[in-house]
Amino acid sequence: MDMKKRIVIIRSNPVEPDSRVEKEANSLVKGGYDVQLLVWDRTRNGIYNDTKVLADTEVKRTCLGAKATYGEGIKNLRPFLLFQYRIFKWLLFHRKNFDYVHACDFDTAFTSAIACKLLNIPYIFDIFDYIGTNPRNFVERIVNFFEHWIINNAAGTIICTEQRKNQICGSHPKKLEIIHNSPDKIKLGSIKIKSTNDKVRIVYVGILQDYRMILELAEIVKKHPQLELHIGGFGKLEEQIRHLAEVSSNIFFYGKLSYPDTLALENQADIMTALYDPSIGNHYYAAPNKFYEALFLGKPLIMVRNTGMSQIVEEQNIGVLVDYNEKSLSKGIFELISEKEQWTKISIKMKYIYKTAYSWKEMERRLWAFYSKLGS
Template identity: 40%
Template sequence: MNIIILRSNPILPDPRVEKEANTLLGLGYKVKILAWNRRSLNNREIYGEIKVKNGTLPIRWFNVNASFGNGMKNFLPLLFFQIFLIGWLIKHRKDYDFIHACDFDTVIPAWFCSKLFNKKYVYDIFDYYVDAFHVPNFLKSKVEKIDIFMINSADAVIIANESRKEQISKSRPKKLYIIHNSPDISDVIDNKEHGVMFSNTQKLKFAYIGILCAGRLLKEILEIFQEHQEWELHIGGFGPYEQHIKSIADSNDNIFYYGRIPYEKVIEIERKCDILFAIYDPDVPNHKYSSPNKLYEAMMLGKPIIVAKGTGIDETVQNFEIGKAIDYNGESFEQAITEMFEERDNWRCMKHRTQILYNKHYAWEIMNTRLEELYRLISVD
């Protein structure tokens, strides 16, 4: 059985897609990824592959130039990308049995071709579109109605945590599964080095590797680390702030910028740091249901984490005492660091507590079983 995964970024990395695809390979499915390369002016390649534990994932890039976080300016590039997806899915209609659509910006081609060729599609909602992105007010209700229709039409729907049931409460999915953004422990259990150059100072080390954009308190945090040379920031990823962060890192010995890196290197950097953070702006509606990779990575690694109040995950962090939940401002972040440093003697107990929590409720082995059940059930429907 063949599965096509649709994603509106170039992958490389995309931890959730890579983990799900790796699981499906391990279950015996053949998996191919269709992805959007938005930096087509810098990269003319259209074919590639991703090495994962269970094999190799072929990837087909559609090169349509666009920027991340550009809102409605990306409408035409997105439309072209979707047309290219539909064209490929029509041309290769005999080469796949299931379409696994990631987010709203790939689900319409999945729905269209599933109806046209009697295929089954899974709608994997990483972020609920009207809450996560800048959709003009006059379009919001229309986009949401289409999204709800896509949810109701899908053979199965995946969401990233339990709280998002409320977010999609207007819909009636045929089958609903929760796949948390948990890391695969096999990425770190061997404790292998992956060629990351890392400082050997005794400074308190912090890690953030993810989307580099507004709504993450990143500019304020960069200012704090420029003022506190006794702390180290290890930051990487991609997004609109890339050049800004790189220029600051170039002029500060305590700020290390890694750019876009593979997931195994993300885990290695986080393992070598002391504290992680994932501070989302609570005024963004989607952030009330946030489920960042960083939270699960922190739990698996037994690292304390700093998050923002009012973002869903703050309750988990506070209830299980696995870090700090702060107001969304630089002063609160700075204060949290001071408090956590004073409490560092408790980190060993916290590590034990968080890893038990992770293994009981969030381990990727649990998510693996859910994904296996999902595809088994829709295969026989």
């Protein structure tokens, strides 16, 4: 009997939660692979092992602790370099314990690629966010060069939308697969929304950082008592959001949520948002979790023009597009509210689009096929 192929998935967060990593790991275990997570825990120092519970199974997790703060850039250089050193050291010391390295994004793939080249072990480059889009200076050109080098030397590369083929133009992947970040049909969590009135509920759960119009959205809701903002997540803006929730009767903060609870809270929304700064090149090619979650749940969506998947919202008429400023966002919210009688029809349409074009069942099949071809 053949032994299970062993995969270590490396991610620069603790996967607590990380919906894409969790779904991929769960699907790979279902496909007959032995999976382990190697992650960065920014809340503490030291290295420790535990178990990560997934939708259908559980996997081993090794946490490389190096205290840092999300969204602080150069201030995190020392812990970031420590994380890189520990990735390299772990791969070398455990080289007999895995057959593939599945590295997520440049911040784990660069070090993983070097280690795998030395060890003659195949690695997969899973691109969630591509850094080297339209490099404008020397540093960005260097990063772009190395991202191409990682792709060209990887056993296979995974991207999350068709459009990203243009983003990695100039590289030469040996095998390329498109796996959209669609929600899986998992059981929703038990969390209950913190209000019982008939106000319009806007829900956002995700990383709380700049360039997502989070504070602008909160300011709009503060000014309009007929609206509510239900927000969860963690990151740089967490304390500001917590304070806004304390002083505003129509803003509710839930902190960090599991993925089932994230979907459960979103399922109680009237409107969802995916608001990214289009001046950041990577956002043009983004595949926002909120886009897929809104489709899955059938919730009208507000997005910024010329950001990833916004053209689908416009073409399918399943929400509104806005410019990247508070005035336009406010106008978009009330434009969508004015179409409230259409929300049921929009919901049915969104769920149909998810089922026919983006279901995780299809993405899972692609992931299994991708790995099965790596040895060919």
